[in-house]
Amino acid sequence: MSALAGFDPPSSHLYRRIKWNLLALLGCLFFGMFLSGCIAVENRTAGNLIIPIQVDGRQTSVSVPIGTTAQGALDRAGITLNQLDRMEPPGYTVLTEGQSIRVIRVKEEFLQEEVVLPFESQVVQNESLPEQREMIIQTGKNGLLQRTYRIVYEDGQEVSRSIFKEERLVEPKAEITMIGVQKPFTPYPIPGRLVYLAGGNAWVMEKSTGERRPVVTTADLDGRVFSLSPDGNWLLFTRKSSRPAGEEINTLWMIDLEQEDARPIALRVSNIVHFADWVPGQGLTITYSTVEPRTTAPGWQANNDLFIARYAPTGMILETEKIIEANYGGALGWWGTQFAWSPDGELLAYAQPDRVGLVDLETKSLKPLVDITPYQTRADWAWVTGLGWSPNHQVLYFNTHAPKPGLDNAESSPYFDLSARLVNSGLTLSLVEKSGMFGYPVPSPRLSDGSYLVAFLMNASREQGETGRYWLTVIDRDGSNLKRVFPDEGKLGMEPQKVAWSPEPMEGDTPWIACIYQGNLFLINPVTGDYRQITGDGLIEKIDW
CATH class of the missing domain: 2.10.70 (Complement Module; domain 1)
Structure with missing residues (x-):
C-alpha cells in the first residue's frame, strides 16, 4: 500500500482531464446563454419606435413601444390636446415605423x-285727402x-x-306716403264727430263727410280699443307695442280732437285686449281690463280685472283704483271679460262666456244676472256676447246661447237668441230667436217720442253658428217691428261688427246708423233703408260716432 500511495495511474489522470474539460464546456454554455439573454434585451430596446411630433411650431420626438397609438405617444410625451385641437393621424391610429404626428391647435x-x-317706401291712395295732395x-x-x-x-x-x-x-319701418285721389261720393252733412280707423291710422269727419282730417298717423293702431268720449272731444285707442308680443301686446293712448295739431298722449297702461272705455259724465276718466301676454294662442291669459283711472288733459294720472281683482273669470275665463257702461254712467254691465251681470261698484264685486251656456268653439277663442244699454239704463240687451232640439251637447248648439234683461223687474226676455251669435245690439239715442230703436246683426243663415254673414236689422225696444235694413236682398252680407248711431237725427227725426261694408263706410236710414256710401278705398276697420 505504501508503495502505491504516491502513484497516480494513467487512467485517473485521464479522468481528471475529462472532468475539467466538461466543467469548462458547461461554463462556456452558461456564458453563451447569458450573452444570448443580453443580446435579446438589447434587441427589444432597439425595437422601440422613435416618433417625431410637430407641435406649437416646434418638433420633438418620443420613443414608444411597438403597438402604441398616436394618442398614447402624445401622452408619453406629455402633450395635452385642448377641446378643439386635433391631430394627424387620429388618436386611435396604431403607429408604425416612419410615421410622425402633427398636433394642430384649433381656436x-x-x-x-x-x-x-x-x-x-310705400304709397297708399286715400280719398280722405284732396286729389293729388301727398302726406307722409x-x-x-x-x-x-x-x-x-x-x-x-x-x-x-x-x-x-x-x-x-x-x-x-x-325692424325697419316703412315710409308710407298717402296720396289723395278723386272722391267719387257726394259729401253729406253729419252731426257730431265720426271717427274711423283706416290702415292703422285714425281719421275724423266733422260737419260733413267731405271734411276729413287725420288724427293719428303712426300706422300702428290695432283697433282693440277705438272709442270716442261721450262729448266727442277725445279719442281713446290702442297702439301695437314695439316690444315682442310675448312681453307686451299694445299700449293705451288718448288724443284731443279739439286741437288739430294735438299729439297722442300715452296713458301708461298696456295689454288691453277686450275692454277700455270712457266713464260717461266723468270727464277724462276711463275704465279698463288687462291681460297677461303669452307666446301661445290666443296670445294672452285674461286677468278679468277692472280698473278706473282719472287723467289730466296732459296725461298725468290723477287717480287709479282697482275695482275688480284678477280672477279666473268662470268657464273659459282665459279668454276674458267684456264690460259696458250705460249711457248715463249709472250702471256697468259685464259679460263672460258663461254669464251676464252687473258690476257692484260699491262692494267691488260681480253680480251675475243671467247664466249662459258656454259655446264650445273647439278652437283657441271663446264666444262672449256683446252688450247694449237702453238710454235710461233700464234694459240691457245681449245674446244668449239657445239649445237645439235633439242635440245632446247644448254647448255645441248653433242657435243664439237676442235677449233683453229688465234691470228693475229682473225679467229676462227672448226678443229674436236664432238671430246669430255675433249680434252686437246697439240701442239708439231717444227718439222724439221718447222711445228708441235697437240695431243688431242677424245671421243670414239661422243654422250657422260662428260662420256666415249678417244683415243689419232694427227692432223696436220691445222686439217688435223687426226690419232688415242693409244690405239689399241678394247682396253679400256684413262682417260681424258693432255699428254706431248718429248722436243726433239726420234728415228728419231719425238718427242714422254708420257701419262698415266691404271695408267702406256706409250711412243707413233705419226707417227707409236708404243708404249712402261714404268711402270707396276699402280700408276702414273700426268706427265710432
Missing part, C-alpha cells in the same frame, strides 16, 4: 357686426341687424369664417 372666436336694414303718414326708419361670425384658426392661421347667427335688433 375659434366670434365676431359681431351691425348691418343697416334699409326701409321700404309714417316716417321711414332703417332697421338694424346684428350678425355674428364664427372664425376658426388652425395654428394661428384663419381657415374659415361663417355666419353663426343673425338677430334683428330693430
